[in-house]
Amino acid sequence: xxxxxxxxxxxxxxxxxxxxxxxxxxxxxxxxxxxxxxxxxxxxxxxxxxxxxxxxxxxxxxxxxxxxxxxxxxxxxxxxxxxxxxxxxxxxxxxxxxxxxxxxxxxxxxxxx
Amino acid sequence: xxxxxxxxxxxxxxxxxxxxxxxxxxxxxxxxxxxxxxxxxxxxxxxxxxxxxxxxxxxxxxxxxxxxxxxxxxxxxxxxxxxxxxxxxxxxxxxxxxxxxxxxxxxxxxxxx
Numbered sequence: 286x287x288x289x290x291x292x293x294x295x296x297x298x299x300x301x302x303x304x305x306x307x308x309x310x311x312x313x314x315x316x317x318x319x320x321x322x323x324x325x326x327x328x329x330x331x332x333x334x335x336x337x338x339x340x341x342x343x344x345x346x347x348x349x350x351x352x353x354x355x356x357x358x359x360x361x362x363x364x365x366x367x368x369x370x371x372x373x374x375x376x377x378x379x380x381x382x383x384x385x386x387x388x389x390x391x392x393x394x395x396x397x398x
Numbered sequence: 399x400x401x402x403x404x405x406x407x408x409x410x411x412x413x414x415x416x417x418x419x420x421x422x423x424x425x426x427x428x429x430x431x432x433x434x435x436x437x438x439x440x441x442x443x444x445x446x447x448x449x450x451x452x453x454x455x456x457x458x459x460x461x462x463x464x465x466x467x468x469x470x471x472x473x474x475x476x477x478x479x480x481x482x483x484x485x486x487x488x489x490x491x492x493x494x495x496x497x498x499x500x501x502x503x504x505x506x507x508x509x510x511x
Binding site: 326327328329330344386387388389390 | 432434439440441442443444447483485498499500501502503504
């Protein structure tokens with residue numbers, strides 16, 4: 286399996302607090318992605334990165350920001366968590382854009398109370 | 399954007415062949431078609447990928463007609479452990495940026511005895 290680690294794996298936080306989720310990869314993949322998964326919605330792309338300091342928005346980016354200061358780490362930040370952001374978050378990486386074989390982390394279950 | 403359409407759910411008995419079809423009418427010339435499998439509480443896992451005609455591996459076969467506007471994932475002789483959600487994914491690449499890896503809601507396959 287690709288070396289993709291998400292941390293934390295579980296987190297409970299209060300409404301209004303900032304939260305940062307980390308995705309760490311050891312594969313030297315250029316492209317990284319953050320998704321959220323909710324019942325009935327499948328996987329929805331939040332943000333993605335196509336290189337160090339190069340990021341762009343996905344379909345559900347409101348309320349989220351990302352940073353990628355080095356190849357191996359992609360951080361997702363909820364500046365002020367809301368209950369609607371309670372979800373399972375997955376990080377993924379791909380080597381290049383010639384195909385779409387993505388490798389996923391194990392997910393982070395975030396609960397905002 | 400190359401959106402995909404799949405059946406929401408399918409049921410099968412153990413030992414049967416299962417075919418899941420995905421529509422992707424707006425597929426671009428350079429896009430590949432990739433299928434993923436997701437078990438509960440896990441990230442999606444790559445199954446198979448193709449560009450045209452037929453691709454087969456130890457897990458599944460992928461059939462792609464000449465117009466590439468659809469594809470069919472074929473799972474031979476399914477078992478209970480094949481119960482999962484299956485996603486069809488088509489590379490979506492705005493010029494100059496990475497594939498956005500847009501997932502749909504997937505097909506929930508339920509295999510029973």
